[in-house]
Amino acid sequence: MNADPLELQKFSELAHRWWDPTSEFRPLHEINPLRLEWINARAPLAGKQVIDIGCGGGILSESMARKGATVTGIDLGEKALKVADLHSLESGVQVRYKLIAAEEMAAQEASQYDVVTCMEMLEHVPDPAAIVRAAAALVKPGGHVFFSTLNRNPKSYLFAVIGAEYILRMLPKGTHDYEKFITPSELSQFIRSAGLEVQGFKGMGYNPLTKIYSLNDDTSVNYLVAARRPLEA
Ligand code: SAH
Numbered sequence: 001m002n003a004d005p006l007e008l009q010k011f012s013e014l015a016h017r018w019w020d021p022t023s024e025f026r027p028l029h030e031i032n033p034l035r036l037e038w039i040n041a042r043a044p045l046a047g048k049q050v051i052d053i054g055c056g057g058g059i060l061s062e063s064m065a066r067k068g069a070t071v072t073g074i075d076l077g078e079k080a081l082k083v084a085d086l087h088s089l090e091s092g093v094q095v096r097y098k099l100i101a102a103e104e105m106a107a108q109e110a111s112q113y114d115v116v117t118c119m120e121m122l123e124h125v126p127d128p129a130a131i132v133r134a135a136a137a138l139v140k141p142g143g144h145v146f147f148s149t150l151n152r153n154p155k156s157y158l159f160a161v162i163g164a165e166y167i168l169r170m171l172p173k174g175t176h177d178y179e180k181f182i183t184p185s186e187l188s189q190f191i192r193s194a195g196l197e198v199q200g201f202k203g204m205g206y207n208p209l210t211k212i213y214s215l216n217d218d219t220s221v222n223y224l225v226a227a228r229r230p231l232e233a
Contacts, residue, residue: 002103002131003076007124010175011056015079018057019087024172027164028059028120031204031213035119035148035224036063038202038215042226043144045069048114051138053102053131054121058084061095069115072096074105103130106137113138119148119224122187123180129190136194142231145196148204148224152181156221159206168208184219191227199226 017023021030039045046068052061055073057080065071073095075081081097088095098105102118116135122128128149135145150160157178164170188198204222206213215224 001101002125002127003101004124004126008077010172011077012079014172015057015077015083018059018080018083024175025057025059027170027206027213028056031222032059032063034204034213034215035146036060036067038224039064039115039117039144039146040067042146042199043115045115049112050115050117051105051109051113053105053116053118053135053138054124055084055095055097056080058087058095058097060117060119061097062088062091062093064115064117065093065095072098072113074098074100074102076101102134102138106134110137111140114140114143116143116145118146122147122149122182123176125180128180128182128187129193132187132190132196133194136191136196136229139196139229141229143229144199145191145227145229146224147187147191147227148222149187150176150181151220151223152178152183153220156181159221163208184223184225187225191225196227196229199228201225 014024048069050069050071052073055061055075061071061073084097116139165173201219202224203216203218205216
């Protein structure tokens with residue numbers, strides 16, 4: 001199984017606070033409108049079949065469903081999925097949540113999705129390339145795949161680990177393991193090896209003074225990548 005039990009446990013312990021915008025999940029709440037609009041601009045979500053890999057409590061999944069997509073959210077964290085289901089009942093925004101590995105889902109529902117998203121998850125799995133291959137298998141020919149993760153360099157160590165976990169205390173200590181961060185060139189390699197085309201990168205920045213996140217062209221710490229499955233794959 002391509003999953004680290006300790007990683008799943010970390011998220012499980014916090015899961016009940018997933019939808020509290022002042023909790024450990026605050027950064028996900030704050031970046032969500034930015035990534036949602038970025039995705040929706042590249043692949044208008046209304047009427048689309050979407051799968052969100054590593055959906056957690058469903059912050060992105062629900063927001064994509066609100067845009068009119070039919071969304072499936074998958075994760076291996078049981079508690080996060082329960083929270084996601086409860087929130088969906090409460091909000092009335094329908095999402096199909098499933099406890100299943102991305103690779104298994106890919107075997108069951110190959111080429112079924114217009115859009116595949118996998119955000120802030122690759123840096124928590126033992127074999128991220130296998131997740132990228134699963135995403136490539138799930139998407140239809142011509143469909144879109146979006147990933148986000150953390151770059152690996154001295155600056156990202158300073159900002160994403162020391163800054164966010166130790167100085168600003170935005171995230172619990174130990175949330176991120178520097179060794180598992182992925183450079184844009186490594187991720188590009190995974191994407192191309194999986195038969196997808198890289199469409200473009202976007203950086204995500206945080207200003208600790210204004211406490212505002214923004215999208216920019218600096219991919220040195222947090223970044224997103226858009227990929228596409230060629231029509232003739
Ligand atoms: N994608 C969501 C949540 C990110 S938190 C968002 O951006 O809002 C990371 C999530 O990855 C957690 O929900 C955790 O349970 C999940 N995760 C970690 N390892 C996983 C694995 N191997 N398979 C599926 N999900 C995993």
